[in-house]
Amino acid sequence: MDTLTTTPSLLRFATAGSVDDGKSTLVGRLLHDTKSILADAYEAVARVSRERGGETVDLALLTDGLRAEREQGITIDVAYRYFSTPRRTFILADCPGHVQYTRNTVTGASTADALIVLVDARYGVVEQTRRHLAVAALLRVPHVIVAVNKIDLLDYAAGPYRSIAQHVQSHAEALGLTNVITVPVSALVGDNVAVRSERTPWYDGPTVLEILETVPSIDEGADAIAAAHRRGIAHPTAADAEAAQVGWRLPVQLVLRPQDAALSPEYREYRGYAGQVAEGTIRVGDDVVVQPSGRRTTVAGIDTATGPLDEAHAGQSIAIRLADDVDVARGDLLSSASDALQPRRTFHAHVAWLTDRPLRVRDRVLVQHGSALVQAMVVAIDGVLDIALPGGTLDASIKPGHELLLNDIGVVELQLAQPLAVEDYGRHRRTGAFVLIDPQDGSTVAAGTARAQAPGLGEDAYLSI
Numbered sequence: 001m002d003t004l005t006t007t008p009s010l011l012r013f014a015t016a017g018s019v020d021d022g023k024s025t026l027v028g029r030l031l032h033d034t035k036s037i038l039a040d041a042y043e044a045v046a047r048v049s050r051e052r053g054g055e056t057v058d059l060a061l062l063t064d065g066l067r068a069e070r071e072q073g074i075t076i077d078v079a080y081r082y083f084s085t086p087r088r089t090f091i092l093a094d095c096p097g098h099v100q101y102t103r104n105t106v107t108g109a110s111t112a113d114a115l116i117v118l119v120d121a122r123y124g125v126v127e128q129t130r131r132h133l134a135v136a137a138l139l140r141v142p143h144v145i146v147a148v149n150k151i152d153l154l155d156y157a158a159g160p161y162r163s164i165a166q167h168v169q170s171h172a173e174a175l176g177l178t179n180v181i182t183v184p185v186s187a188l189v190g191d192n193v194a195v196r197s198e199r200t201p202w203y204d205g206p207t208v209l210e211i212l213e214t215v216p217s218i219d220e221g222a223d224a225i226a227a228a229h230r231r232g233i234a235h236p237t238a239a240d241a242e243a244a245q246v247g248w249r250l251p252v253q254l255v256l257r258p259q260d261a262a263l264s265p266e267y268r269e270y271r272g273y274a275g276q277v278a279e280g281t282i283r284v285g286d287d288v289v290v291q292p293s294g295r296r297t298t299v300a301g302i303d304t305a306t307g308p309l310d311e312a313h314a315g316q317s318i319a320i321r322l323a324d325d326v327d328v329a330r331g332d333l334l335s336s337a338s339d340a341l342q343p344r345r346t347f348h349a350h351v352a353w354l355t356d357r358p359l360r361v362r363d364r365v366l367v368q369h370g371s372a373l374v375q376a377m378v379v380a381i382d383g384v385l386d387i388a389l390p391g392g393t394l395d396a397s398i399k400p401g402h403e404l405l406l407n408d409i410g411v412v413e414l415q416l417a418q419p420l421a422v423e424d425y426g427r428h429r430r431t432g433a434f435v436l437i438d439p440q441d442g443s444t445v446a447a448g449t450a451r452a453q454a455p456g457l458g459e460d461a462y463l464s465i
């Protein structure tokens with residue numbers, strides 16, 4: 001059986017871990033071993049490490065230098081850095097671990113193809129690990145790498161690593177995560193980060209970098225693979241992944257309507273709808289439904305900065321022309337008619353609550369969904385997740401609760417002032433995700449994923465209009 005093969009290109013990933021698990025050191029190690037840092041930056045870090053009496057070069061200084069800028073009160077939660085190897089280019093969402101950790105992990109992981117969760121080999125799975133894995137499950141991050149770090153401090157013993165790996169896998173399974181790979185690493189010494197270690201002869205799996213270099217990204221079909229997994233297919237073929245694929249979605253970010261009289265008459269009549277393809281493949285000739293109006297038409301053409309295309313895939317920025325003169329505005333969503341969007345007024349969702357003020361029933365929030373912003377009210381708090389998973393699964397571990405506190409993950413029901421095309425996140429990762437905004441001060445207070453069915457509420461609780 002042919003498993004799905006693709007040509008790796010851009011991969012977005014994020015790191016998560018408790019304070020001092022070694023995130024900065026791991027990132028520094030990756031940058032160093034992939035020769036992504038300049039020699040003088042390395043020299044400066046080596047000098048400071050020596051001055052501090054260290055025996056090894058403290059690679060965390062590479063990333064922490066950048067953090068210092070962030071901590072001067074500038075509200076950047078996550079910094080993005082780029083690096084590449086001959087096999088692939090990476091965008092790393094570097095999330096500081098100490099303050100409002102869940103918030104940063106949620107921000108970083110929400111667009112990530114892969115999440116690296118660090119675990120200190122001396123302590124194994126701790127509450128923070130459970131929380132990060134729950135966030136990965138909630139956001140359905142396509143690939144999760146659990147780096148069991150600081151194995152040098154355990155003299156590279158196989159036993160402790162194996163029991164942590166087993167613990168991670170059973171917890172991941174309870175969360176419904178089928179895509180977790182564990183790797184024994186020492187970020188400080190460099191074992192199994194980018195280079196296979198001779199000190200771990202008992203481990204014959206890939207290095208962290210090998211995993212990052214080879215897993216498919218969302219744009220390359222990781223969403224399709226995840227969809228096939230959800231249908232119980234462990235090793236999907238290209239055909240399985242294609243069959244599990246759903247229709248395409250294009251949120252309209254800009255209406256292109258040049259009206260400059262100096263332009264040629266042909267161009268003056270141009271009307272295109274620009275945006276990034278959120279999901280699926282759009283082809284010229286496809287039937288289209290415009291939301292929220294519900295008008296139908298067909299795709300007359302696909303334009304890009306480098307010329308027209310016959311088809312465009314998830315992740316590509318395009319402008320499409322429509323066959324009929326239908327009314328389309330910024331914030332509208334275009335979708336394939338064969339799997340059209342359904343606007344809804346109420347829906348259930350998992351939310352990660354990210355602020356000190358508790359969330360309660362009847363609270364008013366703004367729902368930001370793509371480029372649309374709509375007022376909403378919390379009509380029910382269905383429950384709060386106990387991250388120790390006493391119920392054995394994520395859904396069975398939602399306990400009754402009447403409020404969400406900072407870093408809680410809960411299930412809520414929201415009622416919208418206007419219908420929005422919010423979809424089941426299990427099927428549509430992009431159009432199923434949203435953020436909640438405080439209407440008073442405009443701050444982001446939660447990240448959410450819409451659920452087709454609320455846990456424990458039975459069949460009737462499907463997303464309803």
Ligand SMILES: Nc1nc2c(ncn2[C@@H]2O[C@H](COP(=O)(O)OP(=O)(O)OP(=O)(O)O)[C@@H](O)[C@H]2O)c(=O)[nH]1
Nearest residue numbers: 019020021022023024025060097098150186187188
């Ligand atoms: N022995 C050993 N020490 C390590 C390893 N990785 C990191 N450390 C040390 O652990 C400490 C914390 O590492 P950091 O990389 O700063 O941890 P962090 O997770 O980025 O911490 P925050 O940014 O504060 O969240 C530092 O003293 C590192 O030198 C490792 O593999 N082995």
